[in-house]
Amino acid sequence: MAKNTSGRGRRDLTVKVKTARGRKLSSTRWLQRQLNDPYVQRAKAEGFRGRAAFKIMDLDDKFRFLVPGARVVDLGCAPGGWLQVAIPRINALGEKSGKAVGRIVGVDLQEVEPIAGAEIHQLDFMADGADDQVKSWLGGKADVVMSDMAASASGHKQTDHLRIIALCEAAAYFAFDVLDEGGTFVAKVLAGGAEGELQKLLKQKFTTVANVKPPSSRADSSEKFVIASGFRG
Incomplete structure (x- = not known):
């Protein structure tokens, strides 16, 4: 034996x-x-282009915000994994016959290698006029604003938590400017106690706010994702 x-x-x-x-x-x-x-x-x-692609897959499989015809903004899109997932789901290449064709714009501080079906720009989304610039590229308001951004790690847990919450809040205010009524905001946060004000803000602006740790997120990571849907406009 x-x-x-x-x-x-x-x-x-x-x-x-x-x-x-x-x-x-x-x-x-x-x-x-x-x-x-x-x-x-x-x-x-x-x-x-990275394991983060599976995080947005998990989130969209649960909440279904990347639908054919959707207009999407990906903040801090490098290296492009979230774009790769979104492109076929929103039908950006028009490969799904009979389905509406979506559009996706990715922005990042660094240059990102092109991806067929996505319009990628090097831009600081917090710069003056960035929201109007993105809407012009998108051809109107967005249905989805998503962000997997994280501030550079300092090695100090509480400092890193505060930095990513501040970044997420900045992304949320950007979303308020570019989202169409009924739109969805998806962003990474780190659990740590300072996210209460962000949650309060999102609940004022959206009809539903959920907090999820997708299966593809590492078990030892404090990251989670907020999915705010039904933007009140």
Whole structure:
């Protein structure tokens, strides 16, 4: 009878990374986590630019805001994984016969490699006139504003929490300026206690506000996503 080696087999599949001279232990841990992350491996296999693509998939599968014909803005769109997911779902390339054709505009501070079906611009969404510029590119108001942005990590948990909440609030105010009535706002936040004012603001502006941690979000991460739908205009 063959021996049961399933436990040993699982351990053997884990990639171990040695700490190289000059590389921080935290960097080694990050690299090891990346190499052993099934969503990283799946993203590579399916041609997505990052594991974050599966987060927007999970959210849209649950809330259905990326529909054919939707006009979408992706804030902080680099490297483009969310764009890749949205394009076929809103029918931006017109490949779904008989379905409305959507439009998606991605903006980021850095240059992003082009993606067929998306209009990508290098822009600071907090700059004066950015909302009008985006609406002109979109050809009108948006049905969806989504953001997977995160401020650069400082290593101090509470500081990072406050920074991402401030960034999310800025994205929310941008959404108020560009969303059409009935529209949806989707954004990443970090749990930490300072998000109460953001939640209060969103509940004033939208009919429904939900907070979700998608299955593709790492279990040890404090990130969650807010989905605010039914913009009051």
